[in-house]
Amino acid sequence: MGNMGLDNRHALVTGAGSGIGSAIARALSRAGARTSLLGRSEARLEALAQDLGDSAQVVVADVTDRPVLGSAVQQLVDQYGPVEVLVNNAGGALSSPLDRTDDQDWDQMISVNLTSLFNVTRLLVPGMKSVGYGRIVTIASTAGITGHPYITAYCAAKHGAVGFTRALALELAGSSITVNAVCPGFTETPLLERSIDNIVAKTGRDAAVARAELACNNPQGRFIQPEEVASCVVWLCSAAAESISGQALAIDGGETAG
Numbered sequence: 001m002g003n004m005g006l007d008n009r010h011a012l013v014t015g016a017g018s019g020i021g022s023a024i025a026r027a028l029s030r031a032g033a034r035t036s037l038l039g040r041s042e043a044r045l046e047a048l049a050q051d052l053g054d055s056a057q058v059v060v061a062d063v064t065d066r067p068v069l070g071s072a073v074q075q076l077v078d079q080y081g082p083v084e085v086l087v088n089n090a091g092g093a094l095s096s097p098l099d100r101t102d103d104q105d106w107d108q109m110i111s112v113n114l115t116s117l118f119n120v121t122r123l124l125v126p127g128m129k130s131v132g133y134g135r136i137v138t139i140a141s142t143a144g145i146t147g148h149p150y151i152t153a154y155c156a157a158k159h160g161a162v163g164f165t166r167a168l169a170l171e172l173a174g175s176s177i178t179v180n181a182v183c184p185g186f187t188e189t190p191l192l193e194r195s196i197d198n199i200v201a202k203t204g205r206d207a208a209v210a211r212a213e214l215a216c217n218n219p220q221g222r223f224i225q226p227e228e229v230a231s232c233v234v235w236l237c238s239a240a241a242e243s244i245s246g247q248a249l250a251i252d253g254g255e256t257a258g
Contacts, residue, residue, distance in 0.1 A: 005239035007032035012083045014063050015090030017044035019189030023226035027234045063090045063116035073123045082127030085237050088117050088138040095150045106153045113157035117164050134177030135237040142185045145256045162248045169246030178245040180236050185252030186214050187224040220253035
């Protein structure tokens with residue numbers, strides 16, 4: 001990937017065990033970063049760390065569990081130094097009409113997709129300030145830019161993630177720390193497969209039909225690949241993107257263009 005200015009930078013990717021998070025971790029590692037992998041599945045994280053080599057560390061924690069997260073991140077920083085590149089990738093999606101969205105579903109969507117950003121980022125900004133450098137990238141969604149039916153809680157959380165990004169970018173503008181969001185459309189990941197299974201279970205549609213209907217949300221008629229999102233993240237973390245901050249970059253084939 002050439003010299004992206006990430007050699008030996010300490011990067012932390014949340015939700016790194018699969019899908020977009022795994023692709024981002026691989027891309028950052030290829031770009032020379034020392035990559036720490038945070039997630040709930042130790043087995044998946046360890047397998048990825050083994051692929052990435054000696055520069056990868058594993059942190060087992062839930063981004064919504066403040067005490068465990070705080071302890072785990074502090075231990076990581078004590079052992080490997082301040083995190084200079086943070087990718088807030090952990091998240092989840094649930095779909096249902098608003099009048100069938102219960103308290104637990106709403107709270108879960110806000111917690112994992114929005115409050116988690118506060119939980120993780122607040123812990124790491126002081127270290128970035130201390131070294132005079134930082135890159136914060138949040139994986140939001142096209143649902144953070146425009147509305148979609150049946151995912152009100154998810155849309156609300158992802159819109160919040162974009163607002164969090166814009167506000168923090170201005171707050172940190174004088175400290176050599178950039179803050180951006182990447183907003184993918186439907187991406188070929190295990191999360192997408194679960195969404196398709198959910199559509200099949202609720203509507204009785206054929207899985208291939210459900211896939212085709214979701215792909216039609218992208219004007220290019222296809223799903224985004226995790227590696228496309230990862231490439232954008234690495235660029236935002238590079239020296240080339242030093243003036244890019246407070247942005248929500250859509251990777252969606254034009255879905256949000258109109």
